[in-house]
Amino acid sequence: MTAFESLLAFQRQTEALSSIAERLGWDQETVMPRGATEQRAEEMAAIEGVLHxxxxxxRISEWLDxxxxxxxxxxxxxxxxxxxxxxxARVPARLATELARQTSLxxxxxxxxxANDAxxxxxxxxxxxLMLKREEAAALADGGDLYDALLEDYEPGATQAEIAALFDAMRPRLVALREDVLGADHQPQALSGHFAQETQLRLARTCATAFGYDWSRGRMDLAxxxxxxxxxxDSRITTRVVETDPFNCLYSTIxxxxxxxxELGIDDDYAFTPLGRGVSMGVHESQSRIYENQIGRGRALTSWLYQRMNDAFGGLSxxxxDAFYGTVNKVTPGFIRTEADEVQYNLHIMLRFDLERQLISGRLDxxxxxEAWNARFLNDFGVAVDRPANGVLQDVHWAVGLFGYFPTYALxxxxxxxxxxxxxxxxxxxxASLTKGAADPAVEWLRENVQRHGGLYAPRQLIELAIGGEVSEEPLLNYLETKFGEIYRL
Structure with missing residues (x-):
């Protein structure tokens, strides 16, 4: 075999083993017995040792040469x-395996x-x-910025300085829009009632199918x-159910x-190669967020969802x-990032971005x-955190070592x-299609312009090729101001 063929054959096995490790993580968060935590930590450490x-x-260096x-x-x-x-190569094997063990625990x-608010x-x-992530960041940074070194794993090529500048540009318009919306005379009605878990899950499957989810290569579980x-x-999804809030389940699913x-839309020829994955978490989030928000929370799709929910739950409040469209997009001061409306969501990310930069730099212990979370949340949202599960404990990311991940949501x-x-x-x-519950045209457009390319292009390059221009925050902010200005009659 040529050097390229030898390298590709070796990489194929590495990619397969990495996929197995990912499946172990899925199992731990869905169906693994609670008492198996320590065993799973050892298993994750063992497979990470092999991967490292x-x-x-x-031989990789030799083949690359x-x-x-x-x-x-x-x-x-x-x-x-x-x-x-x-x-x-910059990360010692001991550190790589210990990180896998510790984050699993x-x-x-x-x-x-x-669960215990503790x-x-x-x-x-x-x-x-955190201590292990700081050590990893120092090894990866090689004298450079620690946070940037971690960010590279999630959004290659991005820097915290660029992201901070982006957030500084976005924040004034987001805060102004929130103030206008919350102070508006017209306020959409909130949804009330009890919504049984099994009915929610059936409707969630209906929504997933409407968005073209391939059930022959996927499944849905609770997490x-x-x-x-x-x-x-094999790409699986999870959701969660709150019986007083069906939107939690439905929009988490979408x-x-x-x-x-x-992942399922990437060109089949790229399987078991580095091209066979999403190119960055920012691009990944662009797909989940456009499915959930611009498509899923749009007037056309919500008109279809209204009828499905009416039928499924025997009527709605x-x-x-038209009123349901306002309800789905109701802006409410709340604690939970994953349940946040489009107006406030990025403000949640900005809070986490600043706190985790302080944690990595050592400016915050x-x-x-x-205390730092609660003070910042009160300052940014004007509401005091009522309990830890609604505050610092709400996200899993830091528990599993994903420092540098949060800003990719806003990106x-x-x-x-x-x-x-x-x-x-x-x-x-x-x-016209979305009103009928057919998201196919949008799904196909995104697959053709973004998804099928996998890792072929750098993140920003991929988006710019898809849109035929430069990336800017302006389209998002204009969309939000237009949409919520209409809903709230500003």
């Missing part, structure tokens, strides 16, 4: 393997602490994770914190379908589809995190704003 050994194998790319695709494969190899402790039970183990997992021929559809919203504007320009009759 493969990613740092000295001798490999010759015949086209753009092969050149990108070499680039991505080289990047992963160099990053892995931490996840279970976080879930218990969240941050003191979680903060010591979070501190252990404390909804997520998607897998790639190629959101995760966006993630999963991205909302009079008609875990023993002071609860994904910016990408989604750009994609929505371009898609609407190409599909002027899209709403």
């Amino acid at each position: 050994e493969r990613r740092t194998d000295p 001798r490999a010759e790319a015949r086209d753009e695709k092969e050149q990108r494969i070499l680039e991505l393997i080289g990047r992963e190899h160099r990053r892995a 931490s996840q279970g402790i976080w879930a218990e602490a969240r 941050p003191d039970d979680f903060m010591p183990v979070l501190n252990d994770v 404390v914190h909804p997520f998607s997992s897998g790639r190629w021929q 959101h995760e379908v966006g993630h999963s559809s991205y 909302i009079a008609d589809a 875990t023993e002071d995190l609860v 994904g919203n910016v990408y989604a704003g750009c994609l929505n504007a371009a898609m609407r320009g190409d599909l002027p009759d899209l709403d």
Whole structure:
């Protein structure tokens, strides 16, 4: 075999093992017995040890030196393997395996602490994770910025300085819109009633099907914190149920379908290569957020959903589809990021972005995190956090070491704003299909312009190719001001 063929064969096995590790994570968050936490931590550490050994194998450097790319695709494969190899080589095997073990343990402790509103039970183990992440960041940064080194895992090429500047540009218009909306004379009605779990889950499956989810290559389960997992021929989604709030379940499902559809939509030829994954979490979030918001919370799709919910639950407290559109998009001061409306969602991300930068830099310690969170939340949202599960314990990300992940949610919203504007320009009759519960035209547009490419292009390059222009926060902010200005009659 040529050097390129040898490298690709080796990488294929690494990708397969990585997929197995991901499946272990899915199992832990869905169906694993609660008493198996310590065993799973050892299993995760063992497989991470094998993966780290493969990613740092000295033969990779030799193959990369001798490999010759015949086209753009092969050149990108070499680039991505080289990047992963160099990053892995900077992290000691001991640290990689200990991180896998500790974050697996931490996840279970976080879930218990969240259920019991007991941050003191979680903060010591979070501190252990934080110390390991600081060590990893120092190894990866090689003298550079620690947070940027971690951010590179989720949004290659982005820096915290760029993201901070983006957030500074977005915040004034978001805050002004929120003040106008909350102070408006017209306020949409809230949904009330009891909504049985099994009925919610049946309707969630209906929504997933409407968005083209491939049930032959996926499944839906319950999790404390909804997520998607897998790639190629097996990409699964999870959701959660609150029997007084069906939107929690339905829109979590649609959101995760966006993630999963991205993975399932990648060109089959890219399977078991670095091209066979979503290129960044920002791009990933662009898919989940545009499915959930610009499509899922739009007037056309909600008119279809109104009738489905009316039928499923034997009537609703909302009079008609037009009022229901306002209800779905009602802006309410709330604690939970995943339940936040479009106006306030990015403000939740900005809070987490600033706090985790302070944690990584050492300017904030875990023993002071609860107080820092509560003070910042009160300042940003004007509401005092009522209990830890609605505050610092609500997200799983820090428990599993995902420092640097949070800003990609807001970046994904910016990408989604750009994609929505371009898609609407190409599909002027899209709403006619969405009113019938057929999201196919939008799904196909996104698959053709974004999803099928996998990791072929750098994140920002991919979005700019899809929209035929430069990425900007303007389309998102304009969309929000227009949409909520109409709903609230501003």
